[in-house]
Amino acid sequence: xxxTQKAKIYIVDDDAGVRDMIELMVSSVGYDYQSFPDANSxxxxxxxxxxxxxxxxxxxxxxxxxxxxxxxxxxxxLPVIFITGHGDITMAVEAIQNGAFDFMEKPFREFDLLNxxxxxxxxxxxxxxDLEQRQEIDKRxxxxxxxxxxxxxxxxxxxxxxxxxxxxxxxxxxxxxHRSRIMQKMAARSLPHLMRMLVVAGQL
Amino acid sequence: xxRFQWWQQHVxxxxxxxxxxxxxxxxxxxxxxxxxxxxxxxxxxxxxxSSTIVRGSIQKSLVQSIWDFDDATTxxxxxxxxxxxYVRKVRxxxxxxxxxxxxxxxxxxxxxxxxxxxxxxGNDRRYLGELFIAADLESVYWDLxxxxxxxxFSNFLKTLLVVGFLSYVFERNVGRHLNRLIEHTKTRxxxxxxxxxxxxxxxxxxxxxxxxxxxxxxxMQQRIEDEHDQTLAALETxxxxxxxxxxxDRQVMMGEMATSLAHELNQPLATITGYADIGQRFNRQGExxxxxxxxxxxxxxxxxxxxxxxxxxxxIKSRTHTLERIEVSKLVAQSVELVSHVALQQQIDIQIVxxxxxxxxxxxxxQLQQVLTNLLRNAIDELKDLDSAxxxxxxxxxxEKVWIDVHDNGPGIADNIIGKIFDPFVSTKKDGMxxxxxxxxxxxxxxxxxxxxxxxxxxGATFTVLLPTIK
Numbered sequence: 001x002x003x004t005q006k007a008k009i010y011i012v013d014d015d016a017g018v019r020d021m022i023e024l025m026v027s028s029v030g031y032d033y034q035s036f037p038d039a040n041s042x043x044x045x046x047x048x049x050x051x052x053x054x055x056x057x058x059x060x061x062x063x064x065x066x067x068x069x070x071x072x073x074x075x076x077x078l079p080v081i082f083i084t085g086h087g088d089i090t091m092a093v094e095a096i097q098n099g100a101f102d103f104m105e106k107p108f109r110e111f112d113l114l115n116x117x118x119x120x121x122x123x124x125x126x127x128x129x130d131l132e133q134r135q136e137i138d139k140r141x142x143x144x145x146x147x148x149x150x151x152x153x154x155x156x157x158x159x160x161x162x163x164x165x166x167x168x169x170x171x172x173x174x175x176x177x178h179r180s181r182i183m184q185k186m187a188a189r190s191l192p193h194l195m196r197m198l199v200v201a202g203q204l
Numbered sequence: 205x206x207r208f209q210w211w212q213q214h215v216x217x218x219x220x221x222x223x224x225x226x227x228x229x230x231x232x233x234x235x236x237x238x239x240x241x242x243x244x245x246x247x248x249x250x251x252x253x254s255s256t257i258v259r260g261s262i263q264k265s266l267v268q269s270i271w272d273f274d275d276a277t278t279x280x281x282x283x284x285x286x287x288x289x290y291v292r293k294v295r296x297x298x299x300x301x302x303x304x305x306x307x308x309x310x311x312x313x314x315x316x317x318x319x320x321x322x323x324x325x326g327n328d329r330r331y332l333g334e335l336f337i338a339a340d341l342e343s344v345y346w347d348l349x350x351x352x353x354x355x356x357f358s359n360f361l362k363t364l365l366v367v368g369f370l371s372y373v374f375e376r377n378v379g380r381h382l383n384r385l386i387e388h389t390k391t392r393x394x395x396x397x398x399x400x401x402x403x404x405x406x407x408x409x410x411x412x413x414x415x416x417x418x419x420x421x422x423x424m425q426q427r428i429e430d431e432h433d434q435t436l437a438a439l440e441t442x443x444x445x446x447x448x449x450x451x452x453d454r455q456v457m458m459g460e461m462a463t464s465l466a467h468e469l470n471q472p473l474a475t476i477t478g479y480a481d482i483g484q485r486f487n488r489q490g491e492x493x494x495x496x497x498x499x500x501x502x503x504x505x506x507x508x509x510x511x512x513x514x515x516x517x518x519x520i521k522s523r524t525h526t527l528e529r530i531e532v533s534k535l536v537a538q539s540v541e542l543v544s545h546v547a548l549q550q551q552i553d554i555q556i557v558x559x560x561x562x563x564x565x566x567x568x569x570x571q572l573q574q575v576l577t578n579l580l581r582n583a584i585d586e587l588k589d590l591d592s593a594x595x596x597x598x599x600x601x602x603x604e605k606v607w608i609d610v611h612d613n614g615p616g617i618a619d620n621i622i623g624k625i626f627d628p629f630v631s632t633k634k635d636g637m638x639x640x641x642x643x644x645x646x647x648x649x650x651x652x653x654x655x656x657x658x659x660x661x662x663x664g665a666t667f668t669v670l671l672p673t674i675k
Contacts, residue, residue, distance in 0.1 A: 015471045017505055021478040024498075028482060058467065085470045106474035110481030 007121040008051035011035035012042045012067070013083065014059045018106070022054060025110055026117065039067040048076045050128055052101065052120035054113075057084045057091055065091060068098055077127055079120040083108075130200070137201040140186045148185070151178045156195055156204060217371050217379055224367045232359040239355065240348055247290070247344045254288040255317050258337060267321050270298065270332050282306060285337060292340035296321075298333035307338070315339045381405070381414055385421070392425070400425065440545070465516050472509040476502050520646070529674070530572065532563040532606055536597060539576035543584065547595070552587050554580065558598040563606050565671045567651045572671075575644040575655070579610045579667045582640065586614035586665070601673060608669040616659040625657050 009026045011033060013019045019035045026033045032051070036042040039062035046053075053071075057064040068080055079101035084092045092103040101120045104113055144152065154164045161179065165172040188194035198204040211218060262281055269277040278296070285294045286306045292314070293307035298321075316338040323330045381403045388401050400422040403414060483498040540554050547554050565572075580595065587593035590613075598609040617625060626645040641655075648655040653671040660666055 015475075017475040017508065018471055018478075021475045021482070021501070025478060025482055028485070028494075085467050106470050107477035108474065110478060110485065113478075 006032050006050075007124070008032040008034065008049060009117060010042065010046055010051065010053040010078070012037075012039060012053065012059075012064070013056040014038060015056070018056070018083075022113070025113060029114060031117070038062065039064070042067065043070065046078075048074075048078055050121070050124055052079045052081060052117055052124055054081050054083055054104075054117075057082050057088055057095065057103075065095060065098075068095060068100060072099060077124065077131070079124050079127075081113075081116050081120055134201055137186075137197045140197075141201065141203065143185050144182065148178055148182050151175060152182045152186075152194070155179060155182070155191070156198060214375070214379060216382070217374055220374060221367050221371055224370060225363060228359070228363040228366070232356065232363070236352055236355045236359075240352055243348055243351060244344070247347065250289050251315060251339045251344075254291060254339065255319075255337065257288065258285055258317075258335070259319060263319060263321065263335070266296075266335065267323050267332060270321060271323050279304060282335075285335075290339045290341075290343055291337055292343075293336070293338040295336040296333060297336070299331055300333075302333075309338075315341055378414070385417075461516070461520070465512070468512045468516075469509055472505040472512070475505045476509075479505065520650075527566050528569060530565050530567055530569050532565060532599060532601075532608070532671075532673075533559050533561060535565075535569065535572055536576065536599060536608060539573050539580065540597070542573065542577045543580045546581065546584055550584055550588055550593070552584055552593045552595060554595045555597070556599075557596045558600065560599050560601040560606065563599070563601045564674050565606060565651075566674050567671065568647075571647045572651070575647050575669060576608070576610070578640045578644050579669070582667075583610060583612040583614065583665070587612055590614060604673050606671050606673050608671070610667045610669075611660065611664060612666075613662075613664040616663060616665045617657060622657065622659070626655065 009031045011019055011022050011026075012035070013022070014037055016037070019037070023033055023035055034045070036045060038059060042053075055064045055067060064082055068082075071078065071080070080095070080099075082092055082095045082100050082103035083106060084103055085106050088105075092100075092105075095103060101123065102116050104116060141149070150168070151164060154167065159167070161172055161175045165175045168175070182188075183194065186194055186197060188197065195204065262285060266278065266281050269281060282294050282296050282304050283306055285291060291307070293309055294305070296304040298304075316336065319335040319337065321332040321335055323332050384403055385401065401418055403418055405414070479498050479502045483495050483502070486492075486495040486498060536556060536559070540556065544554065583595045587595065593613065595610065595612045598607075598611070600607050600609075626641050641657075645655045648669055648671070651671055653669065656668045656670070658666050658668075
């Protein structure tokens with residue numbers, strides 16, 4: 001993923017008027033958008049790319065809550081902003097507990113919605129970058145040999161090459177070669193950089 | 205005629221009399237036959253004893269007198285034989301040709317005997333003649349039949365008397381009470397609960413079957429009444445529950461409709477709000493063309509909201525109307541009848557003081573009754589704890605309109621409420637929902653009429669239902 005990719009706003013609402021209004025709202029400030037009149041068509045037509053989902057909580061057929069559950073099952077990253085009517089607060093709270101990003105109560109002000117969309121997109125971007133980084137670091141760790149992997153963790157424990165050589169009963173020169181290959185494969189500029197990467201990957 | 209009627213009506217007595225007569229006759233007949241048999245035997249024995257007497261005593265002396273040629277004695281003796289019971293003919297024919305004959309010979313039923321007269325003295329035996337005696341059985345039969353007749357007649361008389369007396373006793377002790385019981389059972393009704401059954405009988409210390417019957421009958425009646433009361437009470441409770449359920453149903457329906465209406469209206473409202481904000485932005489950016497488009501959208505969303513409201517109203521109207529011709533006096537009377545038991549409980553008098561005849565309205569009878577009973581129930585609730593509480597209804601008609609006024613002499617409507625008494629969820633009652641009058645108002649409006657409320661100067665409230673009339 002690159003940072004230049006434009007965020008896409010998905011709108012799922014059974015009411016054509018509301019859909020039309022939100023489309024105008026997001027398009028006039030420059031977002032890409034795609035709208036669906038019901039949950040099923042969204043499930044068949046969406047892509048889990050950078051953006052967010054504006055989801056009506058009350059819809060005929062599959063409700064917003066059920067759709068959220070399905071998205072959770074599919075481990076979709078798209079942040080969900082629920083659009084609720086009056087008296088749907090308990091449902092909104094439940095949605096938040098199920099991992100929704102936020103909710104808007106109809107009628108809402110443009111400023112609030114755009115604000116929430118912006119935050120959601122930021123959060124989504126962060127999530128996707130994090131995920132990408134993690135995936136990259138995982139890939140690099142996967143490219144290490146078993147011995148390199150072993151030595152990398154001894155290194156991150158702050159052990160000197162000499163100590164490692166004694167521990168593993170190998171020559172100090174061998175440790176040094178391994179170490180330089182590790183730094184190369186992990187594309188680490190320095191030991192702190194390597195350690196940060198391992199933290200991001202959840203290895204430390 | 206009257207007797208015959210009595211005979212026809214009193215089947216039980218008739219059966220008893222017939223049975224008594226039949227049985228008594230059979231017994232009498234059997235007894236009489238038995239006695240006749242005995243009598244007959246007795247008579248025959250008497251006749252036989254006569255011949256024994258003749259053979260035993262008269263024979264010898266007769267032989268002697270014949271031997272002596274004592275004709276006078278002979279005659280006397282023969283005549284004496286005639287005096288024996290049932291002997292009707294005596295003939296003495298002597299061997300010398302003389303003949304002494306007495307008695308008549310006409311009888312057919314007879315028992316005769318020939319006694320030879322032989323003189324016997326030592327070795328000298330001589331045949332003197334023959335004595336012929338005939339006993340008359342007819343007189344025996346005559347006697348017997350006389351006897352039978354007497355017995356039968358006396359028994360007939362006795363039976364008649366006994367049966368007559370028995371029927372009198374039966375009629376007096378059982379029959380009339382049975383008739384009273386029949387009459388009582390026939391006229392007995394559950395409504396109003398008649399008096400218990402009482403038979404007019406002489407004071408009797410001994411309790412007999414009739415007393416037991418009366419007691420058990422009255423107990424049965426009491427049980428039936430009790431059960432009837434229970435059934436009525438259960439029915440009433442069920443009706444009340446049914447009404448409450450319907451009321452609840454209406455409230456739930458109203459609630460659901462309100463929720464659905466709120467949800468539907470929220471969509472165009474949200475859209476309008478959103479468009480207004482976008483419009484603001486376009487305005488700031490000087491995008492006049494886009495702003496105009498937005499304003500158009502706002503207008504159409506406003507119309508959409510209005511359409512939702514119109515649709516909802518039409519829905520309410522459509523689902524509640526079944527029109528028919530209704531006579532106003534009937535409508536009022538039925539509505540009063542529907543609340544009469546509540547009014548009775550509270551000892552409140554509901555009177556229809558003025559009524560217009562032959563006045564018709566077009567409407568849903570159930571709904572109009574619902575409105576009137578609602579007004580009456582409200583009045584009853586207001587008057588609940590008052591002395592001399594009164595509700596009166598006046599109906600007047602003019603210019604194709606009819607006004608139904610429901611007056612009461614209660615505390616009237618509070619000033620702070622009178623303006624909004626037909627609004628939903630406004631109630632003066634402690635546990636009131638405040639929907640009754642609101643629904644009533646809508647129902648009357650849906651009938652093209654009007655419902656209004658006012659306080660009377662003399663105190664109390666008046667609710668007026670105005671409806672258009674039809675011909």
